[in-house]
Amino acid sequence: MSEFFSMGGYGFYVWGSYLVALVLMAGEVVTVLKRRKSLR
Amino acid sequence: MNFYKYASPAAFYPLAGKLIPWFAIPAAILFAVGLYVGFFVAPTDFQQGDAYRIMFIHVPAAWMGMLLYVLMAAYAGIGWAFNARLASMMASAIALTGAMFTFLSLVTGSLWGKPTWGIWWVWDARMTSTLILLFLYAGFISLQAAIDDPRRADRAAAVLALVGVINVPIIYFSVQWWNTLHQGATIRIMGKPSIAAPMLAALLIMLAACWLYSIAVVLTRLRRIIEEREQNASLFARSTV
Numbered sequence: 088m089s090e091f092f093s094m095g096g097y098g099f100y101v102w103g104s105y106l107v108a109l110v111l112m113a114g115e116v117v118t119v120l121k122r123r124k125s126l127r
Numbered sequence: 128m129n130f131y132k133y134a135s136p137a138a139f140y141p142l143a144g145k146l147i148p149w150f151a152i153p154a155a156i157l158f159a160v161g162l163y164v165g166f167f168v169a170p171t172d173f174q175q176g177d178a179y180r181i182m183f184i185h186v187p188a189a190w191m192g193m194l195l196y197v198l199m200a201a202y203a204g205i206g207w208a209f210n211a212r213l214a215s216m217m218a219s220a221i222a223l224t225g226a227m228f229t230f231l232s233l234v235t236g237s238l239w240g241k242p243t244w245g246i247w248w249v250w251d252a253r254m255t256s257t258l259i260l261l262f263l264y265a266g267f268i269s270l271q272a273a274i275d276d277p278r279r280a281d282r283a284a285a286v287l288a289l290v291g292v293i294n295v296p297i298i299y300f301s302v303q304w305w306n307t308l309h310q311g312a313t314i315r316i317m318g319k320p321s322i323a324a325p326m327l328a329a330l331l332i333m334l335a336a337c338w339l340y341s342i343a344v345v346l347t348r349l350r351r352i353i354e355e356r357e358q359n360a361s362l363f364a365r366s367t368v
Contacts, residue, residue: 119347
């Protein structure tokens with residue numbers, strides 16, 4: 088299991104990439120859904 | 128059936144609402160499948176080890192950044208040439224998602240470059256032209272925000288978007304035209320792809336997921352833009368008549 092998370096020593100770069108992707112996409116979805124509420 | 132009626136923002140608004148779940152739900156499923164194939168089925172690369180797995184988000188993000196720019200410029204151009212409000216609104220709705228994917232491709236590229244090239248960033252042709260793409264998106268968004276009259280803002284932003292299209296083939300062919308650290312195309316239009324089948328499968332599934340995600344988010348944002356603009360229009364009509 089820890090072998091999987093270490094990604095052959097590249098864990099920081101691999102998981103970092105997917106974390107940034109998750110934050111950006113989730114952030115975009117939340118922002119676009121919130122935009123509706125602020126209007127009313 | 129008359130499809131032209133959907134060129135009107137008021138008619139398209141409910142249609143877009145109905146379409147969104149049909150893209151959002153498959154997007155979530157394909158992201159899950161793509162990540163599963165990418166992390167559990169695709170083998171470790173013999174040259175790059177597991178660092179290559181960044182590819183499954185980096186390459187789709189880079190493609191979406193370029194494709195969405197072309198789509199945004201096309202809609203902006205149609206909105207300008209045919210005075211079609213909905214097309215201009217679509218261009219504005221695309222801009223932020225395209226900028227997000229371009230930014231994501233730069234960040235993931237940096238995170239991939241550090242372990243494989245030993246450097247976070249180099250001013251080579253591909254990275255520089257991708258950074259210019261991000262600036263073009265930023266220019267489009269801020270130009271539109273800077274002009275009060277929405278239709279004038281649409282026209283000004285359309286000019287910028289259309290001029291900027293020239294940058295997209297420059298990004299695409301940059302790895303062939305100039306010497307660069309960046310590796311060549313993974314999937315070629317002609318000829319065989321340069322990677323193993325499960326890697327290719329994961330890449331294509333992630334690309335499909337990014338497309339579906341983009342459509343769902345852009346349609347949602349388009350509905351917000353229609354609400355804002357059409358509300359202003361009705362208020363304006365009431366105050367002047």
